[in-house]
Every structure is written in structure tokens, then in C-alpha cells.
Amino acid sequence: MARTHAATNITWHEGAVTRADRQRVLGQKGVTIWMTGLSGSGKSTIGSILEQLLLSKGRAVYRLDGDNVRFGLNTDPKSLIAKGYPEAAAKRFGLGFSAEDRAENIRRIGEVAKLFTDAGVIAITSFISPYRKDRDAVRALMQPGEFVECYVKASLAAAESRDPKGLYKKARAGEIKGFTGIDDPYESPEKPEVVVDTEAVTPAVAAEQIMAFLQTSGYLQA
Amino acid sequence: MARTHAATNITWHEGAVTRADRQRVLGQKGVTIWMTGLSGSGKSTIGSILEQLLLSKGRAVYRLDGDNVRFGLNTDPKSLIAKGYPEAAAKRFGLGFSAEDRAENIRRIGEVAKLFTDAGVIAITSFISPYRKDRDAVRALMQPGEFVECYVKASLAAAESRDPKGLYKKARAGEIKGFTGIDDPYESPEKPEVVVDTEAVTPAVAAEQIMAFLQTSGYLQA
Numbered sequence: 001m002a003r004t005h006a007a008t009n010i011t012w013h014e015g016a017v018t019r020a021d022r023q024r025v026l027g028q029k030g031v032t033i034w035m036t037g038l039s040g041s042g043k044s045t046i047g048s049i050l051e052q053l054l055l056s057k058g059r060a061v062y063r064l065d066g067d068n069v070r071f072g073l074n075t076d077p078k079s080l081i082a083k084g085y086p087e088a089a090a091k092r093f094g095l096g097f098s099a100e101d102r103a104e105n106i107r108r109i110g111e112v113a114k115l116f117t118d119a120g121v122i123a124i125t126s127f128i129s130p131y132r133k134d135r136d137a138v139r140a141l142m143q144p145g146e147f148v149e150c151y152v153k154a155s156l157a158a159a160e161s162r163d164p165k166g167l168y169k170k171a172r173a174g175e176i177k178g179f180t181g182i183d184d185p186y187e188s189p190e191k192p193e194v195v196v197d198t199e200a201v202t203p204a205v206a207a208e209q210i211m212a213f214l215q216t217s218g219y220l221q222a
Numbered sequence: 223m224a225r226t227h228a229a230t231n232i233t234w235h236e237g238a239v240t241r242a243d244r245q246r247v248l249g250q251k252g253v254t255i256w257m258t259g260l261s262g263s264g265k266s267t268i269g270s271i272l273e274q275l276l277l278s279k280g281r282a283v284y285r286l287d288g289d290n291v292r293f294g295l296n297t298d299p300k301s302l303i304a305k306g307y308p309e310a311a312a313k314r315f316g317l318g319f320s321a322e323d324r325a326e327n328i329r330r331i332g333e334v335a336k337l338f339t340d341a342g343v344i345a346i347t348s349f350i351s352p353y354r355k356d357r358d359a360v361r362a363l364m365q366p367g368e369f370v371e372c373y374v375k376a377s378l379a380a381a382e383s384r385d386p387k388g389l390y391k392k393a394r395a396g397e398i399k400g401f402t403g404i405d406d407p408y409e410s411p412e413k414p415e416v417v418v419d420t421e422a423v424t425p426a427v428a429a430e431q432i433m434a435f436l437q438t439s440g441y442l443q444a
Contacts, residue, residue, distance in 0.1 A: 016270055017270070017273050017274055017277055017285075021277055022277065022282075022283075022284070025277055025280055025281070025282070026282060048238055048239070051239050052239055055239055055243055055244065055247055058247055059247070060244075060247070060248060060282055060341075060342075060343075061244075062244070062337070062340075062341035063239075064337070068337060068340065069337075072333045072336060072337070072363070073330060073333035073334065073337070083359065084359070085325075086322070088322075089322045089325070089326065092314050092315075092322075093314075093315070093326050093329075100308070100310075100311045100314075103307075103311070104311065104315050107315075108295060108330075111294045111295035112295065112334055112337060114294060115284070115286070115290060115294070115295070115334065115338075116337075116338075116341070118284075118290065119282075119284035119338070119343065120282075121282075121341065121343070137305065137306070140305075141294070
């Protein structure tokens with residue numbers, strides 16, 4: 001049932017807006033580009049360039065990374081206490097770095113990426129997300145085609161030699177425990193939709209490879 | 223520092239895309255329209271019409287409500303167990319209806335709305351969100367102007383007479399405990415940016431009142 005409101009001449013329908021409506025308005029399909037790879041593999045750099053490429057073409061795109069997630073939705077107990085949470089609640093909901101906490105970190109990010117995808121936005125996530133099980137759980141949240149696993153490939157030797165944040169050095173010195181690639185495993189994707197080999201191409205070329213995938217796979221039209 | 227990549231002629235900048243860039247592309251400002259009011263006040267109906275009005279004007283808009291949040295990001299312990307969570311982790315992270323859980327429910331929704339707002343999207347949230355403290359905590363997450371509290375006003379008598387989901391009847395019969403307005407308080411906003419009086423106007427007019435607020439406040443331009 002459609003009605004027209006006299007004052008604005010806007011026609012609307014009883015019931016909810018559909019995802020197809022949102023995609024039509026944005027002229028693209030919602031999708032999650034899930035970048036996974038070692039620390040130093042280039043996820044953030046490539047994600048940032050991809051974001052700029054998409055934005056320069058007028059696309060609705062948003063990047064989820066440690067900066068906007070770890071200090072917000074997935075913040076730690078201390079920060080929740082600072083926000084007025086009672087200690088028990090802060091310990092319960094705040095996230096640390098245990099396996100359980102890491103899984104919940106990825107689950108929440110996956111759920112948020114799913115919402116952006118449902119909104120018709122191109123969501124780019126940049127997290128190491130080392131465990132196959134956690135990534136597959138995110139994939140399982142979404143419909144086929146919505147989750148694009150992008151393996152940002154670099155050997156441990158290459159990633160460690162870059163060490164942009166000095167984290168490998170600290171991990172080797174034992175100052176950081178459970179660091180992916182050093183004393184915690186990185187499980188590479190078995191069937192990623194996209195692989196970018198950061199020892200073979202520059203971050204800019206890697207971003208364009210992902211862009212080409214989006215284009216040829218039809219994501220850049222509604 | 224700006225560079226041009228030969229292959230695509232795309233110019234990008236070192237460093238992150240800014241929110242202003244995203245807003246320019248979308249031609250609007252990111253904002254959270256936080257609808258609060260009793261069950262049956264009309265939040266979802268008005269939110270849905272507002273969503274359609276905005277979409278029909280080509281706006282990037284997304285609605286967060288119980289349907290897409292309670293079954294996903296803020297799901298209950300049982301559903302987490304069904305997804306393979308160990309029982310202890312499911313109980314820890316899954317949400318029920320205690321005061322602590324309700325506060326965390328609103329906090330997570332607020333953090334997600336903040337991400338959509340940062341993405342340049344108009345986020346509409348439809349949750350009773352009865353406690354002033356929880357709403358004010360969400361407001362505190364955001365910058366001035368990003369959080370638009372919209373009080374969807376209806377007297378308890380009016381909301382109860384509508385009772386679209388039969389929840390008041392169940393609450394009166396004692397089948398639901400802690401129901402807002404019956405045996406749990408609703409704390410109305412003290413300084414909401416917008417008030418729509420659903421005993422005086424239809425949902426369509428209420429949605430247009432909010433639309434007019436967005437227009438005159440400059441949210442519909444970058």
C-alpha cells in the first residue's frame with residue numbers, strides 16, 4: 001500500500017524500507033571487505049588507499065579499524081570504569097586480549113560490519129583477525145557475496161622487517177605476549193575472495209586490485 | 223602531501239580520509255537521531271517514515287532498532303551458545319534485561335550510531351531507552367550537534383490504549399516484569415532537540431517535523 005502525502009508529494013510504503021531501496025539510492029551494493037593479515041602486512045595502508053579510491057568515485061565507504069573500534073564499542077574494562085561503569089560490569093563487558101575476548105572483539109566488529117553492509121555501505125575492516133574460526137563466524141553472519149575476505153599476504157620475515165609500530169621487536173624481547181606470528185598463530189585464509197601479495201606489489205597497486213575485484217564483481221552498481 | 227597514481231589518475235593524500243571528505247561525497251552531515259519514548263509511542267513507525275522520506279531525497283540513512291540489533295550485536299546468551307560460544311563467554315557477553323545489561327545494550331547501540339554518524343550517515347535509532355543516564359552517556363560519546371535526542375511523546379494512557387504488540391496487557395497481567403511505564407520508570411528527556419507529540423499529530427506529520435528540523439539545522443548539506 002503506497003500513500004502520497006500532500007504537503008511534500010513524497011510517496012512512501014507501509015512497512016520497512018528494504019536494503020534494495022538503500023542500495024538504489026547509493027548506487028552500489030553493501031559489502032564487507034574483511035582484510036586479514038599479519039601485523040605489518042599492510043592492511044591499514046591498503047585499506048586507507050582503497051577508502052580514498054572509493055570515496056574519489058563518490059562511493060559510500062567506511063573503514064573499521066582499531067582506532068574507531070577498540071576505543072569505542074570494544075573498549076577495555078578500565079575505560080568503561082572511567083565512563084561510570086561499576087567494576088563488575090566493566091570487567092564483564094570490557095575486552096582484553098584473552099582468546100575469549102579476541103573472539104568477542106571480532107564478533108562485534110563482524111556484527112557492525114554487517115549493519116554497514118545492510119545499510120548499503122562498503123565497509124572495510126582492518127584487523128589481524130588471526131583465527132580462521134573467528135573469521136568464518138563473521139562470514140556465517142552474512143549472506144553469500146556480502147563478505148569478501150581479503151588476504152593481505154606477507155611472510156613473517158617481510159612483515160617483521162617492516163615492523164612499522166615496533167611491535168615485533170617488543171614481542172621478540174618478550175615485552176608483548178601472545179603476539180601473532182611470534183608466539184601466537186596466524187591462520188591464513190583457505191578460500192579468500194581476494195589475495196594481495198604485498199611482497200610483490202605496492203600498497204597502491206594492492207588497493208587497485210581490490211577495487212578491480214569490486215568493479216568486476218558488480219559491487220559498484222546497485 | 224598529495225600524489226597522483228598514473229594508472230587511474232586518482233589523487234589521494236597520505237593519511238586518513240576525514241569525516242569531512244565522507245560528508246562531502248554524501249552531501250550531508252552524519253548525525254544520530256535518537257528516538258526515545260514509551261513502548262507504543264510511535265518510535266518505530268515515525269522512524270520508518272522518516273527513513274523513507276530521507277531515502278526518497280537520496281539521503282544515506284540507516285535505522286537501528288530491535289530487529290537488527292537485538293538479534294545481532296546485542297544478542298542474548300542462548301543465541302551465542304547456538305553460535306558456538308562456550309557457556310561462560312556467552313553468559314558474559316550476551317545481554318539480558320537486567321539494569322546492567324540494559325545499560326550495555328544502549329552503550330553498544332550508541333557506539334554503533336556514533337560509527338554511522340562518523341561515516342556521514344543519518345542514523346535513526348528506535349529504542350525505548352528509558353533511563354536519562356544511559357541516553358546522556360550516549361550523548362557524551364559524541365560531539366555537539368551529532369546527537370539529536372528526539373522525544374516521541376505519548377502519555378502512558380495513550381501508549382497503553384494503542385498497545386500494538388499487546389505488551390502492556392501482558393505487563394498488567396504480570397507476565398512481563400520490569401516493563402517501562404508499568405513497573406519500571408520512563409525518564410523523559412529534559413532538553414531534547416526535538417519533541418513530537420504523537421497525541422497531537424499523525425506519525426507522518428511527526429516524521430516531517432523531524433525532517434524539517436534536519437533541514438533547518440543544516441544536516442542535509444555537507
